[in-house]
Amino acid sequence: MCLAIPGEIIExxxxxxxxxxxxxxxxxxxxxxxxxxxxxxxxGDYVLVHxxxxxxxxxxxxxxxxxxxxxxxxxxxxxGAP
Amino acid sequence: MSDFALSCPAPLAQHDxxxxxxxxxxxxxxxxxxxxxxxxxxxxxETDAATLALGGRRLAxxxxxxxVRPIFxxxxxxxxxxxxxxxNDLAMAGAEPVALSAAFILEEGxxxxxLSRVVDSMxxxxxxxxxxxxxxxxxVVERGHADQLYVTTTGVGVLIHDGExxxxxxxxGDEVVLSGDIGRHGMAVMSAREGLEFESEIVSxxxxxxxxxxxxxxxxxxxxxxxxxxxxxxxxxxxxxxRSARARVExxxxxxxxxxxxxxxxxxxxxxPLYVANEGRFIAFVxxxxxxxxxxxxxxxxxxxxxxxxxxGVVTLRSLIGAERVLDLLSGEQLPRIC
Amino acid sequence: xxxxxxxxxxxRARALAAEIARTATRPWRIMEICGGQTHAILRFGIDQxxxxxxxxxxxxxxxxxxxxxxLIDRAIELAQTPGVVLxxxxxxxxxxxxxxxxxxxxxAGARVAMVYSPLEAVRxxxxxxxxxxxxxxxxxxxxxxxxxxxxREARRLGxxxxxxxxxxxxxxxxxxxxxxxxxxxxxxVLAAGHVCTVxxxxxxxxxxxxxxxxxxxxxFEPVDLLxxxxxxxxxxxxxxxxxxxxxxxxxxxxxxxxxxxxxxxMFEPVxxxxxxxxxxxxxxxxxxxxxxxxxxxxxxxxSTGAVEEPSECISGLVLQxxxxxxxxxAFATRCTPERPLGAPxxxxxxACAAYYRYGRHHV
Numbered sequence: 030m031c032l033a034i035p036g037e038i039i040e041x042x043x044x045x046x047x048x049x050x051x052x053x054x055x056x057x058x059x060x061x062x063x064x065x066x067x068x069x070x071x072x073g074d075y076v077l078v079h080x081x082x083x084x085x086x087x088x089x090x091x092x093x094x095x096x097x098x099x100x101x102x103x104x105x106x107x108x109g110a111p
Numbered sequence: 112m113s114d115f116a117l118s119c120p121a122p123l124a125q126h127d128x129x130x131x132x133x134x135x136x137x138x139x140x141x142x143x144x145x146x147x148x149x150x151x152x153x154x155x156x157e158t159d160a161a162t163l164a165l166g167g168r169r170l171a172x173x174x175x176x177x178x179v180r181p182i183f184x185x186x187x188x189x190x191x192x193x194x195x196x197x198x199n200d201l202a203m204a205g206a207e208p209v210a211l212s213a214a215f216i217l218e219e220g221x222x223x224x225x226l227s228r229v230v231d232s233m234x235x236x237x238x239x240x241x242x243x244x245x246x247x248x249x250x251v252v253e254r255g256h257a258d259q260l261y262v263t264t265t266g267v268g269v270l271i272h273d274g275e276x277x278x279x280x281x282x283x284g285d286e287v288v289l290s291g292d293i294g295r296h297g298m299a300v301m302s303a304r305e306g307l308e309f310e311s312e313i314v315s316x317x318x319x320x321x322x323x324x325x326x327x328x329x330x331x332x333x334x335x336x337x338x339x340x341x342x343x344x345x346x347x348x349x350x351x352x353x354r355s356a357r358a359r360v361e362x363x364x365x366x367x368x369x370x371x372x373x374x375x376x377x378x379x380x381x382x383x384p385l386y387v388a389n390e391g392r393f394i395a396f397v398x399x400x401x402x403x404x405x406x407x408x409x410x411x412x413x414x415x416x417x418x419x420x421x422x423x424g425v426v427t428l429r430s431l432i433g434a435e436r437v438l439d440l441l442s443g444e445q446l447p448r449i450c
Numbered sequence: 451x452x453x454x455x456x457x458x459x460x461x462r463a464r465a466l467a468a469e470i471a472r473t474a475t476r477p478w479r480i481m482e483i484c485g486g487q488t489h490a491i492l493r494f495g496i497d498q499x500x501x502x503x504x505x506x507x508x509x510x511x512x513x514x515x516x517x518x519x520x521l522i523d524r525a526i527e528l529a530q531t532p533g534v535v536l537x538x539x540x541x542x543x544x545x546x547x548x549x550x551x552x553x554x555x556x557x558a559g560a561r562v563a564m565v566y567s568p569l570e571a572v573r574x575x576x577x578x579x580x581x582x583x584x585x586x587x588x589x590x591x592x593x594x595x596x597x598x599x600x601x602r603e604a605r606r607l608g609x610x611x612x613x614x615x616x617x618x619x620x621x622x623x624x625x626x627x628x629x630x631x632x633x634x635x636x637x638x639v640l641a642a643g644h645v646c647t648v649x650x651x652x653x654x655x656x657x658x659x660x661x662x663x664x665x666x667x668x669x670f671e672p673v674d675l676l677x678x679x680x681x682x683x684x685x686x687x688x689x690x691x692x693x694x695x696x697x698x699x700x701x702x703x704x705x706x707x708x709x710x711x712x713x714x715x716m717f718e719p720v721x722x723x724x725x726x727x728x729x730x731x732x733x734x735x736x737x738x739x740x741x742x743x744x745x746x747x748x749x750x751x752x753s754t755g756a757v758e759e760p761s762e763c764i765s766g767l768v769l770q771x772x773x774x775x776x777x778x779x780a781f782a783t784r785c786t787p788e789r790p791l792g793a794p795x796x797x798x799x800x801a802c803a804a805y806y807r808y809g810r811h812h813v
Contacts, residue, residue, distance in 0.1 A: 031592035031644035035453035056375030056451040059310040081567025092699040432463040434495020446540030
């Protein structure tokens with residue numbers, strides 16, 4: 030359950046932490062989302078949005094590490110392949 | 112487990128009222144057509160247009176009602192849609208569209224300006240498609256008894272080939288050709304729908320496809336069956352043909368073009384693009400060996416699958432990560448979801 | 451789409467599947483908690499890439515499926531009450547209560563508005579001051595912060611015509627109930643990544659310890675799921691039972707502090723009945739007394755009492771992972787998405803509907 034997809038903050042409106050909203054771009058499709066729960070988020074960040082709310086900012090460093098770990102495996106497999 | 116026929120506990124065994132899903136292009140609509148209409152009337156319901164032999168000429172006849180909300184959406188409106196939809200149904204039978212009729216149901220209080228825009232759009236769409244709107248009808252209902260306006264168009268065309276384009280002609284080895292990227296119309300309408308607004312550059316694919324479709328026939332492509340993709344999307348169209356043809360069709364998800372923004376909008380609302388509506392796309396089942404040539408004749412065309420064998424009417428999809436699953440009809444329209 | 455397409459890559463999926471096959475030396479049974487994960491597993495055919503003997507069991511992670519019949523009946527009752535509009539996520543509209551569902555009720559004249567965010571229901575209340583707007587608050591921990599903010603916003607705006615019908619459910623108590631059941635055959639758990647974005651995963655640490663079961667917080671894309679399975683299998687093979695975080699790009703151990711703080715301020719845990727399973731202690735949320743004026747059950751006189759579930763439906767066993775959907779005698783025959791016996795056949799996240807939709811009844 031809980032459809033949540035990552036999108037990029039392109040613009041932030043409002044300064045009050047609880048009513049801060051953002052325009053978030055999902056592959057070119059833009060929707061408003063509340064930033065009430067990601068006070069640190071800034072334009073350019075990717076946030077995970079569920080039902081109109083950003084729940085977390087995506088940690089780029091962790092994302093890179095996850096993919097690197099997999100790349101090591103994939104590399105090993107491809108070297109072994111004919 | 113004895114006498115299970117007596118103990119079926121299904122809470123909703125019958126729908127005693129019409130639901131939105133009865134018009135959603137999915138399984139409930141198919142059931143309604145088969146049990147309510149086909150059982151009592153006599154339609155050639157496995158194709159979008161009926162073919163008639165009249166005075167030595169073979170004609171195609173089709174009719175369609177349009178109830179889109181909102182009536183203006185990015186890339187089109189109910190008027191152009193009503194022309195394209197009927198022109199396309201004729202084309203799918205292999206007929207050159209000749210003339211349309213248009214019947215309007217108008218809600219009391221509809222602004223004349225709105226109606227005027229819709230009618231202008233119809234005229235323009237007809238002109239571009241090269242058909243004439245030769246007769247029509249108008250009814251007005253009390254405010255609240257219709258949602259602004261509904262349009263019904265009926266079309267007649269002349270078949271440009273001697274054979275028949277129908278699911279029964281689909282056979283083992285046939286290639287499935289798709290005329291362009293999918294899902295634009297459904298997501299363009301969604302983007303304009305109240306309460307769901309999202310900003311995008313997605314524009315409906317609403318367009319007449321008869322020149323492309325008939326172009327395949329006149330180029331000597333051995334076309335067995337064509338279907339335009341409307342409600343229910345690509346998946347529903349392929350499934351319906353597969354079932355009618357009793358053919359096992361294998362599609363390859365990696366070969367099905369979907370624009371990135373359409374895909375994103377689908378992700379956002381929890382939709383599967385394979386089931387999203389189109390209004391300017393069609394599929395053609397063509398004889399083995401003709402697929403690539405057919406795809407090359409269509410701007411954005413692609414060979415997306417083939418008929419593996421006949422016997423069982425089923426559609427399988429090779430997923431993006433290379434595993435296989437069976438595609439099935441949805442119950443009704445997809446609803447935006449958060450789960 | 452960035453942070454999405456990378457995790458649907460066929461090469462990465464194959465590499466992970468190969469690594470899983472190299473790692474698993476014997477059969478293992480792993481439960482994915484979340485309906486969204488079940489959906490992705492079937493949509494992409496992830497289970498077909500796994501070595502034989504590695505079994506995925508589908509957990510109760512669909513809040514729509516576990517909403518009890520009587521709550522759906524009450525939602526329908528509200529929608530039929532003059533002057534009331536029931537606002538709901540699209541997910542709930544097709545789910546049958548004891549007699550009908552919200553879409554059919556709407557066809558018969560009830561007022562149901564579909565919304566995408568709880569804030570839209572508040573906006574609706576602002577626009578229609580002469581009507582009572584009741585938001586059907588369904589969802590796991592992921593959805594609660596949005597509902598909390600919506601209620602808070604309604605108070606800030608002084609809206610007298612907004613309330614919620616709370617139907618929230620919590621994952622850790624349900625997982626405890628399942629793992630503690632004598633029938634449980636679950637050896638490893640993929641925890642629901644999106645739930646953990648809010649709540650973190652501290653609550654899973656005692657579960658892993660108490661039941662000796664590895665728990666891997668896992669995302670929802672094919673590559674996430676395969677990596678989650680790999681981490682889980684590694685733990686099982688090495689005899690470990692820890693909480694690990696596959697979904698580190700979105701989940702921190704402590705979760706989202708701001709969201710948790712507001713939820714705890716406004717809601718308190720209560721016992722909650724799960725459709726097909728029964729009452730699970732402290733597995734639901736109710737508004738605290740200071741906020742109870744926004745509870746539709748306090749505002750409107752609604753039917754009370756429980757409703758019996760259809761006896762043939764084995765959704766309870768399916769939701770607990772004890773049976774597969776196709777092991778039900780009614781599956782795909784007397785129970786289909788059009789005429790469902792139980793909620794897992796209705797919700798698109800439901801295990802039965804996912805099996806049906808992705809054609810597993812043909813196999």
